Amino acid sequence: MATNEELRITLIGTGTIGLSFAAFHLSSAIPCQLTIYDTRPNLHDYVHEQLPRLFADEAIPSDIAKIRIATSLPHAVADAHVVQESGPENLDVKKELWKEVEKSAPNDALLWSSTSGIPASQQAQAMQDKTRLLIVHPYNPPQLMPLLELVPSPQTSETVIARTRDFWQSRGRVPIHIKQETTGFVANRLAFALLREAIHLVNQGVVSVSELDQIVESSMGPRWAVAGPFKSYHAGGGPAGLEGFFKNIGGTVQACWDDAGKVNVGDGWEEDVFKQAKETYGTVNVQERDRITRRVLQVLKEEKEEKEQTTN
């Protein structure tokens, strides 16, 4: 990969995720040459209208003027070091896309999909070289959130995974290698497990939508921002760690699991829960949320850097 020249990154798709990745690269300490491709009409005007809005509280990086807008896929990827697609969640579209990208992109270009659900093994079906494709699934918005789930197919090469990890780590992100093409990958599975219980409790009238959010915001949210669930419960078990935690409170954990709700999509809780969310939040001020999240992440980043300096 390029060492003495700027990396050339081609982003395919200009929805929320695609533009947010563009904003991330523009703000990154490591400069790059960005190319943006989409089939959208008036692409140039659209990008230069929408992208600046993602820098609400910051100065708009001057590199925004350097972005190359491509309206032909072969041109867009011809000299790319990295190609990342954030297009529609449609298998046929993605299969066709990778088949075309493979024809025009350099042999060693990294090929990434931002999909939240369509595994690399399916997307790569029409590719000659299925070892090249890797899922790089962000947590929305990628401009802000550090996590990237790297989900290879069984064919994806170790080299591609390692190069991708290096790319994101050098940019201060948290790339995690997911070892199986699990439905929903990992982050969403975890979040949806909690969401299911949340819906159940609201549906049973135990708490309201607003109260449930307040509970999470004032307990496990801040806790898990600092120490994930295993680390937290390992600490909670005292000197005996996670084993001690389960020795002390395993009965309560199992009782909660046995009593957990099993709501399903479409079985009747929707009307009230959607209504409560709408009445409580109206339209969420996402700029405000992101500004506060940025401050929280800044604290975590400072602490991490300080710790790395102390231990080095």
Added chain:
Amino acid sequence: MATNEELRITLIGTGTIGLSFAAFHLSSAIPCQLTIYDTRPNLHDYVHEQLPRLFADEAIPSDIAKIRIATSLPHAVADAHVVQESGPENLDVKKELWKEVEKSAPNDALLWSSTSGIPASQQAQAMQDKTRLLIVHPYNPPQLMPLLELVPSPQTSETVIARTRDFWQSRGRVPIHIKQETTGFVANRLAFALLREAIHLVNQGVVSVSELDQIVESSMGPRWAVAGPFKSYHAGGGPAGLEGFFKNIGGTVQACWDDAGKVNVGDGWEEDVFKQAKETYGTVNVQERDRITRRVLQVLKEEKEEKEQTTN
């Protein structure tokens, strides 16, 4: 309740939770007269040795010298406005305790239990007046974490709930009224639902204990510190809100629910998961975790206060 005099708060039990509540009250902007009761030998020395350790990064409040140490339960509660027990999780002990407290405490004293699992309706079985008892369940450590789950029994009076809510709100905390005596209340049920899926994914080899924690710390942890799950997904659905979110991605949500793990305590995942936790974390530096958590909570508090000032 006292208006022109300091509130008299009696804390029963000097384990982690009891001492952490003591530390909270000592640091609170609203002063109080603390009494600490326990059957532990050498109670005075124990408290004055352990309690100062909870002020790792801060000055030890001078009010620590004013604490009354009580070795007789009737004396401890005789003039109390608030009695909170954080004793062993044993129903018989708690039943007996409340029977005795009721005999000696003023009629209008608030009676709270910090239990994480024994409902008020069971603890109050030997009380004359079962309307008085309320669960006030903290998120550990209460010195730091804002959440308090108020879990009444069907007998607990509305006045007791309202007075308790006022008490904690005026001290900058987040008291949430849980409307049913649900197993594990709400916060633990939510956290344990996510933990179950976390254990399943580690058990299946999808990610390691360390990787799972990194995923949570770099995605939903910071997100949920700022906006709970309903608010987050309501925002994620765009103008159509939570309904739009489920319209777009409800199929993936249901697929994750259908595929979710159903591990149970004792069915064989323990050895590897406990070992990974131990090898990854050894002994967790809880002081460090709490210091960083305090910084995160400070950001959230500043933002909340600023917003309240703007909207008032």
